[in-house]
Structure formats: structure tokens, C-alpha cells
Amino acid sequence: MKELKENRKTRYTQMVLKDSLMELMKIKPISKITIKELCEKADINRTTFYAHYCDQHQLLKSIEDENLTWAKMAIAGFYGKTSKEDFTSNIEKIFDYLIENRNHIQILMSEQGNIEFQRNLLSVIYEQCGIWLANDLNMDIEKNELYFVFLVNGSVGLIQHWLKNGLKESASEMAEIIYQMAYPQMKTA
DSSP states (O other): OHHHHHHHHHHHHHHHHHHHHHHHHTTSOGGGOOHHHHHHHHTOOHHHHHHHOSSHHHHHHHHHHHHHHHHHHHHHTTTTOOSHHHHHHHHHHHHHHHHHTHHHHHHHTSTTSOHHHHHHHHHHHHHHHHHHHHHHTTOOHHHHHHHHHHHHHHHHHHHHHHHHTTOOSOHHHHHHHHHHHHGGGSOOO
16 A cells, blocks of 8 residues: 555656646746756655656656657557548547647747757657658658658647647647648558
8 A cells, every 4th residue: 555655646746846847948948947946846845856856857858758658659550541530530649649738748849848859759750650651652762751851840830839829729620630731642541
């Protein structure tokens, strides 16, 4: 019972620290955030903070890693999906995740976020999807790479715009928009 309580307490502490860091990053870059103000915001002491993380950068990295891991799993769902319904369904799941985690994602994808995370996200998408796109689109490698860079960067820019402007469209509407933009080259069943 004590182990369960400790795990719950640990998860809560980590959640509060992550939320506090994201709140502070709304108003200033991570390089200007001190451990002292992070602990005050989270209402924990410095010893508790250091029991979990060595500094604010490691805390940010853990948030980024969680989201990159989720992105890898979500993108893996695209393999073998060729129909519009399959594609938009998977994209919609990604947008549902973005909505559920918007407080963190908005910061990670903003100017205040770590540009390295955004590059890593693009790399994950490219690594996870790059091979099957070349096969499915019947393009030569160079054109496929240009198309894919355009599609990924355009999608990320669209997501940033959507997040910044209050998520006015639903996950389903955004999935349809992404599909329509990618459609000229996507193989349909």
C-alpha cells in the first residue's frame, strides 16, 4: 500500500512540476526560469524538485520525451493505411491528443518552446513515415523528400496556428484539412 501511495505522490509531484514549468514558459524562456520560482509555482521545496530532476532543462526534456514517444506510437498507426477514412481517423486521434494536452503542446510548439524539440518531432515524423511514403507514392526519392518536408512543415505550421488561435476547429475538421492538403499525392483505396 505504501508503494502505491508513493507512486501516486511521485506522479502528482511530477505533474505539478511539469504544469508549473509550462505556465512559467508562457511568460518567459526556460533560460530565464529559476528553480526557486519553479518550486514556488509548484508549491514544493527544492529538495523535492532535485529528487526528481537535476534542473529545469531536464524537466522540459522529460515533457518533450513523453510527447515524442506518443508521436512515434501515433504515427506507427499510419502503416498500411491507404483509405481516406483510415488516414483521417489516425490524424483525428493525433488532434484529439493535441486537444487533451494543449496546455503543454501550445508551449512546446510556440516560440517559447525548444526549437530542438520541434526539430526532433519533425525527425520522428520523417523517420517513422519516410520509408513507406516513398513506396506508396511512386515518387523518386528526391521528390518524395521535398514533398514530405513540405507536408510535415506545413502540417506543423498549421498545428501551431490552430493552437495559437484557440483550437476553433474540431479534431475531425483539422484531420480533414490535413488530408485535403496532402490528398493530391496520397494513395486512396
